[in-house]
Amino acid sequence: MRKLWIPGAVVALIVLIAIAAPVLPLMDPIRQDVANRLAAYVPGSPMGRDEFGRDVFSRLIWGARSSLAVAFASATIAAVIGTALGLLGGWFRGVVEFLAIRGADVVLCFPPVLLALLVVTLLGPGTATLILVLSVLYLPGFIRVSFAEVLSARSQDYVEAVRALGARTPRILLRTVLPNIAGPVLVQLSLAVASAVVLESGLSFLGLGVVPPTPSWGLMIRGARATMEQAPMLLLWPCLALTVTILAMNLLCDAVRDVADKRGGGGAKKLRLVDRLLPGLFPAPAAPQPLLDVQGLTVEIATPGGIIRPVEDMAFRLDAGRTLAIVGESGSGKSMAATAIMGLLPPAARVADGVARFEGDDLLRMPEPARRKLRGGAMAMVFQDPMSSLNPVHRIGDQVAEAIRAHRDVPAGKAAAEAVELLKRVGIADPERRARAYPHELSGGMRQRVMIAMAIANRPRLLIADEPTTALDVTVQAAILELLAELRRAEGMGVVLITHSLGVVAEVAEDVVVMYAAQVVESGPVAEVFARPLHPYTRALLAAVPDGDIEPEGIPGVVPRPDAWPPGCRFAPRCGFATEACATPPPLEEFENHAVRCIRWRELSA
Structure with a gap:
């Protein structure tokens, strides 16, 4: 968890400042003061004024709001749609796979700038257009990453184990497969957000993104280009903000991936009481058919x-x-x-x-x-290798409870309590604590007992x-x-x-x-x-x-x-x-x- 603190604090600070921009005591970011244009320092403007006399510090904060909003919105849309398409294509294959993968290939054929020019020509420049363009650009990356991870995960024993429990396909995809591909998707998300910040700046610089007078880091770089010899600091501030933000986001998502990746790893027919206590003492009555x-x-x-x-x-x-x-x-x-x-x-x-x-x-x-x-x-099945049969990213108690809720309409709290009782029944010491553990934290014998607990849950x-x-x-x-x-x-x-x-x-x-x-x-x-x-x-x-x-x-x-x-x-x-x-x-x-x-x-x- 310590790996999350520094990059997490930096990203959280940047995001919070951007969100709080309307309530912070900042100067109007679009108010012009021509008399002080290109001033290195003016009281109340610690970073000086730009080519139109606007406060650089205020525009940097408001520009973070615009740039981050575009980056997070476009990356999130691409992540949700792309991951869903990759998940369905990798699991169902066939026509779904063809449409998802070939569609991604078509998008990859378009250079980003040409695609942006095409969309801007059709829809006109603006924040909504920019979000649409970036979402389409990042969609193939999420499709390919999630598709490849699903192909790998679907052959794992823990997926077969959940199928053996009788879980439905949507439940398998959402509860078993999706958490196991979350790590690579998070990394792809970090790359998409960081790249989207850069692309937003580049497209805004070319006049294809955020429309003035709305401030953004790309527009600030565009404006500073013409006066970089007279006021080089105007170019430094937005570039520095971009660098710190991108680096912090990449470090944060890498840390989140490492923390999230835990892979480090009907009623039964009763026998007579005498048969349960002394099995085999008396022959069982002839059954009309075998089990x-x-x-x-x-x-x-x-x-x-x-x-x-x-x-x-x-x-x-x-x-x-x-x-x-x-x-x-x-x-x-x-x-x-x-x-x-x-x-x-x-x-x-x-x-x-x-x-x-x-x-x-x-x-x-x-x-x-x-x-x-x-x-x-x-009917239930216990597989050979409990480490590969248990889902590495879910806690033991949650997996046993999942086996219960897959066949019975039981509240989550009751299923969790029943899971602890099952762990106790199969001989796991301190079942309350073990229920909160991940598979890699248990020994081979304990993991096998967990598999048996899941098998006998119903x-x-x-x-x-x-x-x-x-x-x-x-x-x-x-x-x-x-x-x-x-x-x-x-x-x-x-x-x-x-x-x-x-x-x-x-x-x-x-x-x-x-x-x-x-x-x-x-x-x-x-x-x-x-x-x-x-x-x-x-x-x-x-x-x-x-x-x-x-x-x-x-x-x-x-x-x-x-x-x-x-x-x-x-x-x-x-x-x-x-x-x-x-x-x-x-x-x-x-x-x-x-x-x-x-x-x-x-x-x-x-």
């Missing part, structure tokens, strides 16, 4: 080399109150499947086939407004957690897992846990889905799959887990790229049990509550 039933889910991405399928024919089902883990190496398609279910696929990807029924309703064919109401409400019935313990130390990892288990037991949520760690799966999950190269290769109850793995890939994953003094076995090779899936069994190039028969794609065979995709599973399990 989440995914069948044949296939995701396609069009690339220059053809169609690729990062997720292919995925199937699983999840009952309320249970945890299903999806495991596999990076590139297996785990996270892509989760984003498809949530309706958060990137624009290049699409669901080509399959169904994902949430409480009987197919999420994949549901209209976006209906699915948005579910996201962050009945008591979801389905929670998808994508690598919630990545990059956390063992102690924090255990605490996060225990928190998820406690929430699941208390709320009766169904949890889909995406992870690389089989140790985590063994600890918290009842069911497991093993994915490799976009396909499910094995699924079933955790205890059964881990005790008697049927697929060679599952065996290899288990063998790669450290176990006491036994040295883990690595899996040779890497997961192939989606555009280079091997023919037949996709694990065959890395499998020690592969035969010529594996050149034929194996089907997913189901028996009882177990499924495996391997033609040799019977002999390998014998």
Whole structure:
């Protein structure tokens, strides 16, 4: 904050003096005293008189009023319109992007002076005309800056996290994207204001701006030009005022940008009381349908080399109150499947086939407004990296409250109080103080707890957690897992846990889905799959887990790229049990509550 004091005080002083000009004890700025023209000093005129005998000091103060009014008005108009166009163009792309960017290019084709001459010829000189000209001139800069920043921000995880909460597009743009592009826009605003002061002076100097007798710094420079040899100080005073004002404005807005940039970084279904206290003691009554039933889910991405399928024919089902883990190496398609279910696929990807029924309703064919109401409400998602998923320019409490107000009509004060309670519930010490902190002020474990608080803010019935313990130390990892288990037991949520760690799966999950190269290769109850793995890939994953003094076995090779899936069994190039028969794609065979995709599973399990 100290960086703001000096430039802020200078700019505030200049602006206040300009605003207070009508009430200050100044001489009439347009009153002429020919007898004292070009006088270096006259009692009551500390800066002397100009070529018409007018008081220089009074005209300097009133000139600040005119010049700053034109500069701030034109820069503000350009900032509001340009930022809005860049925001909409960068988010919606397509026609909106074409109109915004190409329109900016057209304006940039006109030299400023020629554009000013054209407008003045059509509308006549004056302050309003000058504001119009400068607004148009600075519009492309704001469009381009905001457009580029929106393109960068829209791909960030914290934007996807807000989409996952079910927020509407206007709310995302105003509450999430706009604050994150405020820094560059402020810098552009400082440059526009400073440049507008200079341009106003230049255009007024040429007779294209402020019309006499209204004083302005440009008109003062114009008048001093003819008498600069007899009275050079007449040229010094307006030039000095311009220099100090421009320098102070640039320093102030740079400081504001640094201070503002914080990036430095529906009700749930209840289980019976006995099930909540002693989960698994008594079998739950047969449900007419699972909480989440995914069948044949296939995701396609069009690339220059053809169609690729990062997720292919995925199937699983999840009952309320249970945890299903999806495991596999990076590139297996785990996270892509989760984003498809949530309706958060990137624009290049699409669901080509399959169904994902949430409480009987197919999420994949549901209209976006209906699915948005579910996201962050009945179904929620915790992303992998809490630092990039949390908005860096909003306080923690505000972000949790935002998750609440996105789905419930709750007053701001009540939402803030509820946010503090949620932070307390997920185990954050001193929640009142932490609610006022920014994401970069919290540790990784605390940020992950905040993400969980946002996810459970509206008591979801389905929670998808994508690598919630990545990059956390063992102690924090255990605490996060225990928190998820406690929430699941208390709320009766169904949890889909995406992870690389089989140790985590063994600890918290009842069911497991093993994915490799976009396909499910094995699924079933955790205890059964881990005790008697049927697929060679599952065996290899288990063998790669450290176990006491036994040295883990690595899996040779890497997961192939989606555009280079091997023919037949996709694990065959890395499998020690592969035969010529594996050149034929194996089907997913189901028996009882177990499924495996391997033609040799019977002999390998014998």
